Amino acid sequence: MIAKIIFLIGLVLIGGLPSAAENQQRVLIAYFIWAENTEIIDRTRAVREANTHVFSMENGNGVDEVTTASVLPPGNTARLAGWIQQAAGGDLYSITVKDKYSCYWDEILNRASDEKARDARPELSGHIDLSDYDVIFLGFPTWWYTIPMPVAAFVENQEFEGKTVIPFVSHGTSGVARTIQDLKKLLPRSVKIENEIGVYRSGTADAKRDIDSWLEVLGF
Numbered sequence: 560m561i562a563k564i565i566f567l568i569g570l571v572l573i574g575g576l577p578s579a580a581e582n583q584q585r586v587l588i589a590y591f592i593w594a595e596n597t598e599i600i601d602r603t604r605a606v607r608e609a610n611t612h613v614f615s616m617e618n619g620n621g622v623d624e625v626t627t628a629s630v631l632p633p634g635n636t637a638r639l640a641g642w643i644q645q646a647a648g649g650d651l652y653s654i655t656v657k658d659k660y661s662c663y664w665d666e667i668l669n670r671a672s673d674e675k676a677r678d679a680r681p682e683l684s685g686h687i688d689l690s691d692y693d694v695i696f697l698g699f700p701t702w703w704y705t706i707p708m709p710v711a712a713f714v715e716n717q718e719f720e721g722k723t724v725i726p727f728v729s730h731g732t733s734g735v736a737r738t739i740q741d742l743k744k745l746l747p748r749s750v751k752i753e754n755e756i757g758v759y760r761s762g763t764a765d766a767k768r769d770i771d772s773w774l775e776v777l778g779f
């Protein structure tokens with residue numbers, strides 16, 4: 560932490576760090592989450608099943624309905640997206656699929672596993688014109704050690720040529736895993752990819768400060 564502060568002060572002193580005010584880039588914060596890609600049929604069952612999983616993975620650490628039952632809005636990734644917007648400005652965009660995911664843990668796990676195995680590209684229900692933006696923060700949860708397949712569909716459907724992409728990832732015990740390397744393979748060579756931030760799901764509530772420090776280093 561102390562080393563990070565000294566590094567930041569050094570950067571400011573040599574004038575190498577643009578302030579958020581100086582950063583005139585047009586920012587989009589695009590993210591994909593389960594909660595905005597499902598319909599809740601039985602809320603009690605959906606929350607219970609999601610939390611039972613997290614409880615078993617993490618011995619109950621940090622389990623409460625808000626931070627862990629990603630089936631309910633806002634979900635972890637969207638909370639990170641909100642903090643990025645507070646600091647960096649820009650527009651929020653939720654990536655959504657036509658065929659929604661189940662609200663039940665085992666069912667979404669199975670479908671996501673199948674989509675990964677088939678390297679599927681689920682049909683998206685929206686489109687956004689990226690020509691209005693220079694920088695795209697791209698957020699998603701780790702799914703089966705990689706990016707959710709709708710994120711792959713988003714990347715391939717849009718014109719990313721010449722943009723800067725800054726990934727942010729919410730994850731459980733496996734961390735960001737292969738997400739970033741798999742994302743890089745899908746983006747055109749002309750894209751500048753900045754260092755990502757990965758946030759462990761049970762640390763989401765306390766992650767705002769880490770987000771702010773990460774953004775500061777990136778010049779926002």
Ligand SMILES: Cc1cc2nc3c(=O)[nH]c(=O)nc-3n(C[C@H](O)[C@H](O)[C@H](O)COP(=O)(O)O)c2cc1C
Nearest residue numbers: 629634635636671700701702703704731732733760
């Ligand atoms: C289908 C599915 C697959 C997942 N696979 C992984 C995984 O491979 N590694 C991991 O650390 N977490 C995995 N998770 C957990 C999520 O990454 C984690 O709970 C994240 O915080 C969810 O973010 P959200 O609230 O924005 O949806 C998975 C969750 C789901 C629903």
